[in-house]
Amino acid sequence: MSKIKHTLPIAAAAIVLTAGSIAGPRMILAEPTAGEASSAAEAKPAVADSASRTKAGVRAAATSPEQLLKLLGERIVAKDVDGIIALHEPEAAIVDWDGSIVRGRAAIRAFYIEWFKSNPVLTVNPRQTVIAGGWRSRDTKVRERTAAIMGDYSLEQDAADGTRESFTGNFCDTVQEQLDGTWLYVQDNPYPPHGDPATSRTAHH
Numbered sequence: 001m002s003k004i005k006h007t008l009p010i011a012a013a014a015i016v017l018t019a020g021s022i023a024g025p026r027m028i029l030a031e032p033t034a035g036e037a038s039s040a041a042e043a044k045p046a047v048a049d050s051a052s053r054t055k056a057g058v059r060a061a062a063t064s065p066e067q068l069l070k071l072l073g074e075r076i077v078a079k080d081v082d083g084i085i086a087l088h089e090p091e092a093a094i095v096d097w098d099g100s101i102v103r104g105r106a107a108i109r110a111f112y113i114e115w116f117k118s119n120p121v122l123t124v125n126p127r128q129t130v131i132a133g134g135w136r137s138r139d140t141k142v143r144e145r146t147a148a149i150m151g152d153y154s155l156e157q158d159a160a161d162g163t164r165e166s167f168t169g170n171f172c173d174t175v176q177e178q179l180d181g182t183w184l185y186v187q188d189n190p191y192p193p194h195g196d197p198a199t200s201r202t203a204h205h
Contacts, residue, residue, distance in 0.1 A: 059086055061182040065129050065147040065175050068183045073124075081112050088185045089176060095189040118157035124171075127151040134177065145177045146186075153190070 062068035068087060075083035085105050094102040094111060102111050127150055134145035150172045159165040172192040175183050 059083055062087065062184075063182060065131065065149055065183055068175055068185065069124075069126065069149060072185075076112075079116055081109055081116075084112055085109050092185050093187050095187070095191050097191060099191070120155060120157040122156075123154045125151045125153065143177065143181075144179065147175045147177075147183070149173045149175065 060071060062071050072084060072087055075087070085108060088105060088108060090105055091103065092105070092108060094108060096102055102108055129147055129149050131145050131147040134142045136142050150170075152168070152170050154166065154168045156164055156166045169190055170192060171188075171190045173185065173189055174187040176186045177183050
């Protein structure tokens with residue numbers, strides 16, 4: 001497979017979370033929200049996604065950026081592609097290693113299916129979550145806010161020759177609050193521009 005295997009929706013693919021909390025040590029909020037504890041796991045064969053379902057069998061929805069990151073991690077460990085897609089807006093996008101864009105749920109689904117073939121193990125360190133924007137309703141609650149989740153990661157996966165390969169990098173993802181108070185991914189960016197443009201990509205590989 002080409003270098004598309006080297007890319008990974010980073011915040012969305014929190015297979016191993018090492019920070020003290022999902023939001024990391026620094027979190028800036030427009031309004032206070034409750035944080036959630038992080039979890040740690042390794043990529044395994046498909047298993048029942050009981051952790052992200054309610055007792056009635058309906059998939060849980062994220063009510064904060066931190067929970068959204070947690071649910072994506074659980075569903076990636078379970079290789080639950082339908083569950084992963086359910087946590088993305090219809091026109092969500094992933095930024096690929098070469099700067100191209102994987103856009104829309106159908107393309108993101110294909111991306112995940114192909115990526116899972118590499119048996120990935122990802123360590124994500126969310127460093128900062130910033131929530132801002134939105135509009136204030138008559139009940140004074142701010143709605144439809146946007147959040148940026150930023151941090152760094154390391155990734156190990158199968159190479160084309162069957163050996164294991166490792167990469168490190170930074171990420172900056174965008175998530176959006178919906179009218180019903182839940183959160184969905186808008187953009188998953190494991191390659192935000194930084195430093196010298198001539199070396200910014202090689203730093204990830």
